[in-house]
Every structure is written in structure tokens, then in C-alpha cells.
Amino acid sequence: MHPCRSDRRRDPAVVLSGSRHNRSDGHASASDARSTPVFQPAGSSETHRSHRRQPDRRPCVRHTQSDESHIHERPHPRHARLPCRHRHSKRSAMHHGFQQCSILRRSAQRVHSLSGILHRKALRPSARLHSRYSAHSSLSVVYLMDSDNHLNARRPEVIIEANIPFIRGILEPVADVSYLEPERFTPETVATADAIVTRTRVKCCEDLLGESRVSFIASATIGLDHVDLPWCRSHGITVVNAPGCNAPAVAQYVFASLLSLPDFGPLDGKTLGVVGVGNVGRIVADWGERLGMRVMRCDPPRALAEGATGFSSIEEIAAEADAITFHTPLTRTVDCPTFHLCDDSLLAGMTHRPVIINSARGPVADNEALIRALRDKRISNVVIDCWENEPDISRTLLDMAAVATPHIAGYSRQGKIRATQMAVDALTAHFGLPATQWSEKMADGAKATISAGLIAASYDPMADTAMLRRDPASFERLRNHYHLREELS
Numbered sequence: 255m256h257p258c259r260s261d262r263r264r265d266p267a268v269v270l271s272g273s274r275h276n277r278s279d280g281h282a283s284a285s286d287a288r289s290t291p292v293f294q295p296a297g298s299s300e301t302h303r304s305h306r307r308q309p310d311r312r313p314c315v316r317h318t319q320s321d322e323s324h325i326h327e328r329p330h331p332r333h334a335r336l337p338c339r340h341r342h343s344k345r346s347a348m349h350h351g352f353q354q355c356s357i358l359r360r361s362a363q364r365v366h367s368l369s370g371i372l373h374r375k376a377l378r379p380s381a382r383l384h385s386r387y388s389a390h391s392s393l394s395v396v397y398l399m400d401s402d403n404h405l406n407a408r409r410p411e412v413i414i415e416a417n418i419p420f421i422r423g424i425l426e427p428v429a430d431v432s433y434l435e436p437e438r439f440t441p442e443t444v445a446t447a448d449a450i451v452t453r454t455r456v457k458c459c460e461d462l463l464g465e466s467r468v469s470f471i472a473s474a475t476i477g478l479d480h481v482d483l484p485w486c487r488s489h490g491i492t493v494v495n496a497p498g499c500n501a502p503a504v505a506q507y508v509f510a511s512l513l514s515l516p517d518f519g520p521l522d523g524k525t526l527g528v529v530g531v532g533n534v535g536r537i538v539a540d541w542g543e544r545l546g547m548r549v550m551r552c553d554p555p556r557a558l559a560e561g562a563t564g565f566s567s568i569e570e571i572a573a574e575a576d577a578i579t580f581h582t583p584l585t586r587t588v589d590c591p592t593f594h595l596c597d598d599s600l601l602a603g604m605t606h607r608p609v610i611i612n613s614a615r616g617p618v619a620d621n622e623a624l625i626r627a628l629r630d631k632r633i634s635n636v637v638i639d640c641w642e643n644e645p646d647i648s649r650t651l652l653d654m655a656a657v658a659t660p661h662i663a664g665y666s667r668q669g670k671i672r673a674t675q676m677a678v679d680a681l682t683a684h685f686g687l688p689a690t691q692w693s694e695k696m697a698d699g700a701k702a703t704i705s706a707g708l709i710a711a712s713y714d715p716m717a718d719t720a721m722l723r724r725d726p727a728s729f730e731r732l733r734n735h736y737h738l739r740e741e742l743s
């Protein structure tokens with residue numbers, strides 16, 4: 255029997271100090287998750303880091319939110335629906351007490367520099383409002399910095415995974431930035447880096463980082479199974495992820511997939527089992543109920559911490575659900591591991607021939623066991639976004655699954671923007687760099703207006719399935735060049 259079939263303790267490998275835990279009801283939303291999610295190393299572990307250099311803690315000007323809330327950034331000029339507020343920015347900044355205000359405006363063709371002098375008393379003698387945006391993204395960002403102190407200080411060296419969208423040009427004003435494809439992250443290429451910003455395709459472990467001076471890893475993803483957290487902790491490396499960033503997109507994926515199955519029928523009245531009720535699972539469970547489903551929730555770590563009321567065991571879900579969707583992290587060494595949580599023994603107890611949905615991580619479901627269960631008709635269908643051995647996935651399962659996608663359940667435009675914002679904000683906070691103000695504020699996708707019709711119209715998982723079936727070897731290419739979809743709003 256899988257060791258998780260009884261309630262155990264929460265993953266002890268991770269110490270989370272993020273806003274996810276800040277709400278009084280203990281629940282987090284995608285928007286809650288946006289502020290400084292930090293996995294702190296336990297203790298500063300200096301003794302383990304003799305070969306590592308400490309990050310520079312340079313002086314910088316930080317403003318309270320109310321100081322800055324008046325400042326509107328310029329949108330990317332290619333985004334016509336966002337008006338250019340350039341002059342307004344300057345006027346507002348001056349109005350709010352900057353003695354000297356210089357705004358740098360850059361477009362693809364030319365650079366404008368505007369400046370003005372203001373004699374109103376400010377807390378600081380002088381400040382430069384320094385604005386940059388990426389020529390490749392819809393985001394712009396304003397850095398508020400003390401020009402005298404800050405611009406002369408040593409800039410951290412940051413290596414960014416080249417396929418992270420919306421990030422190019424954002425950190426360049428304050429850091430020495432380079433971009434690498436995932437396969438080019440090697441001990442040599444990261445040796446002198448202070449920080450890396452990554453996705454799931456870079457394994458962040460001793461082999462890569464052992465001889466480097468990296469003190470900070472930001473992963474622009476929810477999942478962190480590509481990072482050796484215990485090793486990072488014991489070597490004083492701070493690791494942050496982007497909790498909740500793409501959770502509404504995963505919910506959209508789950509229900510669009512169910513709605514695309516000809517045999518499943520209307521959602522209304524069906525039973526949905528949600529395994530893992532964190533940032534993603536909460537939205538899925540909530541949307542399930544809003545769509546008329548009976549929802550069963552399974553989350554042993556939460557049940558242990560919060561009490562068992564409202565939670566079901568995974569065996570109860572196996573016995574009663576018409577669809578079971580997994581939203582756990584991939585864990586192997588904790589008390590309640592999720593590796594092969596969906597295995598032969600669990601599948602054997604599935605009496606309603608449910609649909610199995612895995613958009614968590616491939617090894618959460620034993621892929622060979624899924625194939626056996628499909629053949630034995632113990633389950634009616636598989637919806638699979640996350641696979642064992644990505645990108646070299648099982649061709650048999652690819653043929654048999656009703657929906658088969660290349661790990662893109664979370665790939666919404668809003669999800670990627672949130673992930674980038676969270677990674678950048680955490681990095682600038684860690685190195686004491688100027689705070690960023692983003693042009694695009696994300697709505698709370700969890701609270702979107704939903705209906706079966708709206709969801710089905712918003713995303714067609716069969717189109718992604720067809721593309722992957724046509725060329726399974728293109729798994730990574732399909733992800734890296736994915737046409738990011740819009741969340742429901």
C-alpha cells in the first residue's frame with residue numbers, strides 16, 4: 255500500500271514563509287500568493303558556505319506602497335489597449351515629492367529622456383526614477399533608485415532561463431543578466447552567478463551549483479521538484495517559487511478537458527475527487543462546486559493540520575468519484591509522499607470507472623499502471639498533461655489517453671506574467687535592489703465568471719492533443735513555443 259494512505263505530517267523539507275499562509279482562514283488565492291513567496295533556508299548555514307560569497311547588500315531607496323502607488327508605468331508601445339501614461343508618470347512622481355525626476359523612455363526605435371526639477375521637500379535628497387521595459391514583452395517596470403548610491407554599486411550577476419517569457423529587459427537596469435537555454439546551465443556557466451532564475455527544466459542541485467557562488471534561486475513555476483531543497487537549505491541558498499501563479503489556468507485545463515470528453519456528459523451532478531487541495535486544488539474544487547459537481551477533497555497534510563472535517567481519504571475518492579484530479583507536488587522522501595500515489599492498488603479500488611487527470615507531475619501517477627487500468631477498463635479515460643520521463647513520454651499512453659498534452663496546463667499568459675513578476679520581485683528584494691512597479695496588474699483568476707460554455711469556449715485541449723500526437727518528439731518545442739492562452743476573467 256502506498257505510504258500516503260494514512261495521514262502523516264507535512265513535508266518537513268520545506269519552510270515556507272509566504273503570503274499563502276497569511277490569510278486568516280488559512281486559504282490562499284492566486285492573488286494572495288503573489289507577494290514574496292520565499293522558501294527560506296533553515297538557519298543561515300554560513301558554516302556550509304565557506305566557498306560561497308555573500309550577496310551584496312547595497313544601499314537602496316525603498317518606498318512604501320503608498321509612496322509608489324501613484325506611479326504609472328508605461329506599457330509596451332505595441333500594446334495599444336494600454337494607454338501610454340508617460341507624462342502622467344513624470345508629473346505624478348514629481349507631485350509626490352521627488353526633488354529631481356528623470357524618466358527614461360525607450361522604444362524600439364529611439365530613446366527619449368525627460369527630466370524635471372521639483373523643489374518640494376522629499377525624504378531623500380535626490381532620486382532618479384528609472385524606467386525600463388522589455389522590448390520583447392508587454393510588461394514595463396519602474397525602478398525607483400537612489401542614483402548616487404545605487405547605480406555605482408556592484409550589480410548581481412543573474413542567469414535567466416531563456417524560455418521564461420516577459421522577463422527580458424526587466425532586470426537589466428539593476429543586474430548583469432544573461433540568458434541560457436536549459437541545457438546550457440552547467441557548473442562552468444553558473445560558476446560566477448549570484449542568482450539564477452529558472453523553470454522546471456534546470457535541475458538545481460549540488461552537481462550544478464556545488465562550486466558556484468549562487469545564493470538565490472527563483473523558479474518562475476509552482477512546482478519545485480527540480481530543486482534539491484535540502485541541499486540548497488544546508489548551503490545557504492534561498493529558493494523561491496511562484497505559488498499560485500498559474501493555478502487558474504490549471505483549473506481551466508481540468509474542466510475544459512472533462513468537457514471535451516464525449517462520454518463524460520454534463521458535469522452537473524457528477525462527483526469530482528480532488529487530491530491535493532492547495533493553490534490549484536482549491537480553485538478546482540471551488541469551480542467544480544460552482545459547476546454543479548459534488549466535490550470530495552483529499553489532502554492528508556492539511557487534514558492533519560486543520561482537522562479531518564471536509565476531507566476524504568483517497569480510497570473514498572477512488573470508490574465514489576466519476577473523475578479524480580491530482581494537484582499535489584511530487585515528493586518522494588516525506589512522510590506522505592506522492593510518488594506513484596496513483597498506482598495499481600489505488601486504481602484497483604476505482605469502482606465508478608472514473609476519468610483520471612494528472613496535471614500535477616508525471617510520477618504522481620504510475621504511467622504503466624494507468625495503461626493497465628485503461629486496458630482492464632477499471633478507468634474510463636485518462637487526461638494527462640504531466641508524464642513520467644518527460645519529454646521522452648510513453649507512446650502507448652499517448653495513444654490511449656483521451657487528452658494528452660505536453661505539460662502546458664498552467665500555460666496562460668496571466669500565469670506566466672505572474673510567475674515572472676513573482677520571480678523578479680523576490681530577486682530584487684533578496685539583493686536589496688530597487689522595488690519594481692509593474693504595468694500589468696493581474697486580476698484574481700480564481701474568481702473568474704465560469705460556466706461550462708465559457709470554459710469550453712476558452713480552451714480546446716483536443717487541439718493540443720492532436721499536435722502532440724502528430725509529433726511526440728516535439729514535446730519540449732511545443733512547450734517552449736506555446737501560444738499562451740487567456741485565463742477566464
Ligand SMILES: NC(=O)c1ccc[n+]([C@@H]2O[C@H](COP(=O)([O-])OP(=O)(O)OC[C@H]3O[C@@H](n4cnc5c(N)ncnc54)[C@H](O)[C@@H]3O)[C@@H](O)[C@H]2O)c1
Pocket residue numbers: 258476477478497498500501504529530531532533534535552553554555556581582583584590591592595613614615639640661662663664665
Ligand atoms: N501542469 C502544470 O502546468 C502545473 C501547473 C501548476 C502546478 N503544477 C503542479 O501542481 C502541484 C500543486 O500545485 P499547488 O499550487 O496546488 O501546490 P500547493 O503547494 O499550493 O498545494 C499542494 C497541496 O498538496 C497537498 N499534498 C501534499 N502531499 C499530498 C498527498 N500525499 N496527498 C494529498 N495531498 C497532498 C499539500 O498539503 C498541499 O495542500 C505543483 O507542485 C506542481 O507540481 C502543475
Ligand SMILES: O=C(O)[C@H](O)[C@H](O)COP(=O)(O)O
Pocket residue numbers: 453454455474475476477478500661662663664665733
Ligand atoms: O509547476 C508549475 O508551475 C508548472 O508545472 C509549470 O507550468 C511548469 O514549468 P515550466 O518549466 O514549464 O515553466
